[in-house]
Amino acid sequence: MKVRPLETENGTNLYEQVAHRVEALISEGTLQGGDRIPSVRKMHQQMNVSISTVLEAYRLLEDRGLIAVRPQSGYFVRSNLMSHREEPNPSAPPRTAxxxxxSLAFRINRSLREPNMIKLGAAVADPSLxxxxxxxxxxxxxxxxxxxxxxxxxxxxxxxxxxxxxxxxxxxxxxxxxxxxxxxxxxxxxxxxxxxxxxxxxxxxxxxxxxxxxxxxxxxxxxxxxxxxxxxxxxxxxxxxxxxxxxxxxxxxxxxxxxxxxxxxxxxxxxxxxxxxxxxxxxxxxxxxxxxxxxxxxxxxxxxxxxxxxxxxxxxxxxxxxxxxxxxxxxxxxxxxxxxxxxxxxxxxxxxxxxxxxxxxxxxxxxxxGGYDRHLRQLRRSYYEQVMRMTQAICDYFPPETKVSRPSGGHVLWVELSPEFDSMELYEQAYQHKISIAPGSMFSASGGYQNCFRLNCGLPWSEELEQAMKTLGNLIKIINR
Ligand SMILES: Cc1ncc(COP(=O)(O)O)c(C=O)c1O
CATH class of the missing domain: 3.40.640.10 (Type I PLP-dependent aspartate aminotransferase-like (Major domain))
Incomplete structure (x- = not known):
C-alpha cells in the first residue's frame, strides 16, 4: 500500500498529519480490523518524515484507540473498532407542537451539581483545559x-x-x-x-x-x-x-x-x-x-x-x-x-x-x-482525544448493539440502545455509583429518546473514567436482562 507524502498544512503538527492519513485509510476501509499497518521504517520512507514523527503518530493512534501494538509483530488496526459501530438512527418525533x-431537566441538572460525581451528564469541560x-x-x-x-x-x-x-x-x-x-x-x-x-x-x-x-x-x-x-x-x-x-x-x-x-x-x-x-x-x-x-x-x-x-x-x-x-x-x-x-x-x-x-x-x-489560536489548537486536540477514548470505551464495555454518534467536533456523544431500554433506570443506578449521565428524554419536548443518553467527553481520560465507563457498561447489561 502506497501512502502519499505530506505537504505542509498550516497549524497541524507533522505527526498529526501522519496520523490523519492512517486514520483516513482506516475509515475508508483500506485498512480493516486486524490488518497490519505499515511498519515505522516503511512509513518513514514513504511519507518522507523522521522515525520519531512516525512513532509519535502511532502513539497518537494508539491513544485514540485505533491501533494496537503487538510485541515483535508491529502495529495492527484494532478489531473492536468504533468505525464498525452503527450511528444512531435519524429521529422521527411526533409531528405536533x-x-x-x-421538570426532568431541572431535577437532573440539580443532581449534576453534587460533589464527587463523575460528571458524564453535564456538557462541561474540565477547568484544566x-x-x-x-x-x-x-x-x-x-x-x-x-x-x-x-x-x-x-x-x-x-x-x-x-x-x-x-x-x-x-x-x-x-x-x-x-x-x-x-x-x-x-x-x-x-x-x-x-x-x-x-x-x-x-x-x-x-x-x-x-x-x-x-x-x-x-x-x-x-x-x-x-x-x-x-x-x-x-x-x-x-x-x-x-x-x-x-x-x-x-x-x-x-x-x-x-x-x-x-x-x-x-x-x-x-x-x-x-x-x-x-x-x-x-x-x-x-x-x-x-x-x-x-x-x-x-x-x-x-x-x-x-x-x-x-x-x-x-x-x-x-x-x-x-x-x-x-x-x-x-x-x-x-x-x-x-x-x-x-x-x-x-x-x-x-x-x-x-x-x-x-x-x-x-x-x-x-x-x-493571549494566544487564542494556540489554545484552540490544543483544546480541539484534547476534545478529539477524549471523544475517541470515550467512543472506544463504549465499543469495549457496552453491548454490541449500542449505537453511538460520530461527531467531528465539540465534546458530547449520543448513545442509542435497543428500543425498550430505559435510560432513566440507568441514570438512577449510575447515580448510586456516583456517575452522572444525561438521559435521552431531557432532549425532547415529547419525552422521547428513553433508550438514549448523552455522555460528556469534556473530562481528560483517566483510570477513574475508564472504570466509570466499565460500570456503565455493566449496568446497561444488567438492565437489559
Ligand atoms: C448547545 C448549547 N448552547 C448553549 C449552552 C450554554 O451556553 P452558555 O454557558 O454560554 O450560556 C450550552 C451548554 O452546554 C450548549 O451545549
Missing part, C-alpha cells in the same frame, strides 16, 4: 488599568474591544459583521433567550431539531412557547423537507437549532444544507435562532461556516459564547441579530442592563493577544 415540561492562569492575570491587569470602567455599568451594545475581536473571529465562520452589529450577553443562554423573546410571543410555535439541547427547551418553556420537534439526521441535521411541510401550514413563528457539532447529536450541517435552510426560511420570512457555541471546536481542518454566513436578509439571529472555549464562569456571550438587533438591545437593557465589564475586557485581551 407541544408545551415543554422542564482552560487557560485559567492567563485569564486570571488578564482580569487583574484589566482591573488595574481600567478600575472605573470595571466598576461602572457598561453601555450597550457591550465593550468595543470585545466586539471588535468577535467581529474579526466571525470572519472565520464566513460572516462579515461590524462591531456595532454585535450585542454582548451573559453567555449563549441569554443570547438565545433575548433572540426568542424578540421574535415570538407567548403561545407561538418554534420548530426545533430533535433531539434538541435541553437549555433551548428551557428557554422555550420560560417564554411560554411551544416546541415542534422535526426529524433530524445525525450527520445531515434538520430534515428540510419536514421543515418546509410545517412552514407551508403557516403555524411556525421561528426556527431554532445548533448549527455546528450540535448538542446532543454532534451534527455539523454541510454548507449546502445551511444555504438551503436559509433559502427556505427566507421564502417564508421566518427567523432562525442559530446557536453556534461549538463552532470553533472542529477536530480537523478549518472551522465550519455559520448559517449566518448565508443570511442575506438579516433573518438569522446568531448566538455564541466563550463557555466551551475559554470560561463558562465568566458568562461572556454574544448575539448578531440582523433585523432584530435594536429589539435585542432594548430587551438586554430591560433584562439586566449589561454584562460585567471586567469579564468582557479580559476576554477581549485574551482574544487579541
Amino acid at each position: 407541544l408545551n415543554v415540561d422542564t 482552560f487557560p485559567i492562569t492567563t485569564l486570571n492575570r488578564l482580569i487583574g491587569q484589566t482591573l488595574r488599568n481600567a478600575p472605573e470602567s470595571c466598576h461602572s455599568y457598561d453601555v450597550l451594545p457591550g465593550c468595543e474591544p470585545l466586539r471588535h475581536e468577535i467581529a474579526r473571529r466571525l470572519m472565520d465562520a464566513g460572516c462579515s459583521v461590524t462591531p456595532d452589529q454585535i450585542l454582548i450577553t451573559n453567555g449563549t443562554t441569554e443570547a438565545l433567550y433575548l433572540s426568542l423573546r424578540a421574535i415570538t410571543k407567548p403561545g407561538d410555535t418554534v420548530a426545533i431539531e430533535s433531539p434538541s439541547y435541553y437549555g433551548l427547551l428551557e428557554v422555550l418553556a420560560s417564554l411560554h412557547l411551544r416546541a415542534l420537534e422535526l426529524p433530524t439526521h445525525p450527520r445531515e441535521g434538520l430534515c428540510l423537507e419536514a421543515l418546509e411541510m410545517v412552514l407551508k401550514k403557516g403555524s411556525i413563528a421561528a426556527c431554532a437549532l445548533v448549527s455546528n457539532f450540535s448538542n446532543p447529536l454532534g451534527t455539523c450541517m454541510s454548507d449546502l444544507h445551511k444555504k438551503k435552510l436559509v433559502t427556505i426560511l427566507e421564502s417564508y420570512n421566518i427567523p432562525l435562532v442559530e446557536d453556534d457555541i461549538y463552532g470553533d471546536l472542529c477536530f480537523q481542518g478549518n472551522r465550519p461556516k455559520a448559517i449566518k454566513a448565508f443570511d442575506q436578509k438579516g433573518l438569522v439571529l446568531y448566538c455564541a459564547s466563550c463557555s466551551k472555549t475559554l470560561s463558562p464562569g465568566l458568562r461572556v456571550g454574544w448575539a448578531v441579530a440582523g433585523q432584530y438587533q435594536t429589539q435585542l438591545e432594548q430587551l438586554k437593557l430591560f433584562t439586566n442592563i449589561a454584562t460585567a465589564t471586567v469579564n468582557q475586557l479580559a476576554i477581549a485581551a485574551f482574544l487579541s493577544n
Whole structure:
C-alpha cells in the first residue's frame, strides 16, 4: 500500500498529519480490523518524515484507540473498532407542537451539581483545559488599568474591544459583521433567550431539531412557547423537507437549532444544507435562532461556516459564547441579530442592563493577544482525544448493539440502545455509583429518546473514567436482562 507524502498544512503538527492519513485509510476501509499497518521504517520512507514523527503518530493512534501494538509483530488496526459501530438512527418525533415540561431537566441538572460525581451528564469541560492562569492575570491587569470602567455599568451594545475581536473571529465562520452589529450577553443562554423573546410571543410555535439541547427547551418553556420537534439526521441535521411541510401550514413563528457539532447529536450541517435552510426560511420570512457555541471546536481542518454566513436578509439571529472555549464562569456571550438587533438591545437593557465589564475586557485581551489560536489548537486536540477514548470505551464495555454518534467536533456523544431500554433506570443506578449521565428524554419536548443518553467527553481520560465507563457498561447489561 502506497501512502502519499505530506505537504505542509498550516497549524497541524507533522505527526498529526501522519496520523490523519492512517486514520483516513482506516475509515475508508483500506485498512480493516486486524490488518497490519505499515511498519515505522516503511512509513518513514514513504511519507518522507523522521522515525520519531512516525512513532509519535502511532502513539497518537494508539491513544485514540485505533491501533494496537503487538510485541515483535508491529502495529495492527484494532478489531473492536468504533468505525464498525452503527450511528444512531435519524429521529422521527411526533409531528405536533407541544408545551415543554422542564421538570426532568431541572431535577437532573440539580443532581449534576453534587460533589464527587463523575460528571458524564453535564456538557462541561474540565477547568484544566482552560487557560485559567492567563485569564486570571488578564482580569487583574484589566482591573488595574481600567478600575472605573470595571466598576461602572457598561453601555450597550457591550465593550468595543470585545466586539471588535468577535467581529474579526466571525470572519472565520464566513460572516462579515461590524462591531456595532454585535450585542454582548451573559453567555449563549441569554443570547438565545433575548433572540426568542424578540421574535415570538407567548403561545407561538418554534420548530426545533430533535433531539434538541435541553437549555433551548428551557428557554422555550420560560417564554411560554411551544416546541415542534422535526426529524433530524445525525450527520445531515434538520430534515428540510419536514421543515418546509410545517412552514407551508403557516403555524411556525421561528426556527431554532445548533448549527455546528450540535448538542446532543454532534451534527455539523454541510454548507449546502445551511444555504438551503436559509433559502427556505427566507421564502417564508421566518427567523432562525442559530446557536453556534461549538463552532470553533472542529477536530480537523478549518472551522465550519455559520448559517449566518448565508443570511442575506438579516433573518438569522446568531448566538455564541466563550463557555466551551475559554470560561463558562465568566458568562461572556454574544448575539448578531440582523433585523432584530435594536429589539435585542432594548430587551438586554430591560433584562439586566449589561454584562460585567471586567469579564468582557479580559476576554477581549485574551482574544487579541493571549494566544487564542494556540489554545484552540490544543483544546480541539484534547476534545478529539477524549471523544475517541470515550467512543472506544463504549465499543469495549457496552453491548454490541449500542449505537453511538460520530461527531467531528465539540465534546458530547449520543448513545442509542435497543428500543425498550430505559435510560432513566440507568441514570438512577449510575447515580448510586456516583456517575452522572444525561438521559435521552431531557432532549425532547415529547419525552422521547428513553433508550438514549448523552455522555460528556469534556473530562481528560483517566483510570477513574475508564472504570466509570466499565460500570456503565455493566449496568446497561444488567438492565437489559
Ligand atoms: C448547545 C448549547 N448552547 C448553549 C449552552 C450554554 O451556553 P452558555 O454557558 O454560554 O450560556 C450550552 C451548554 O452546554 C450548549 O451545549
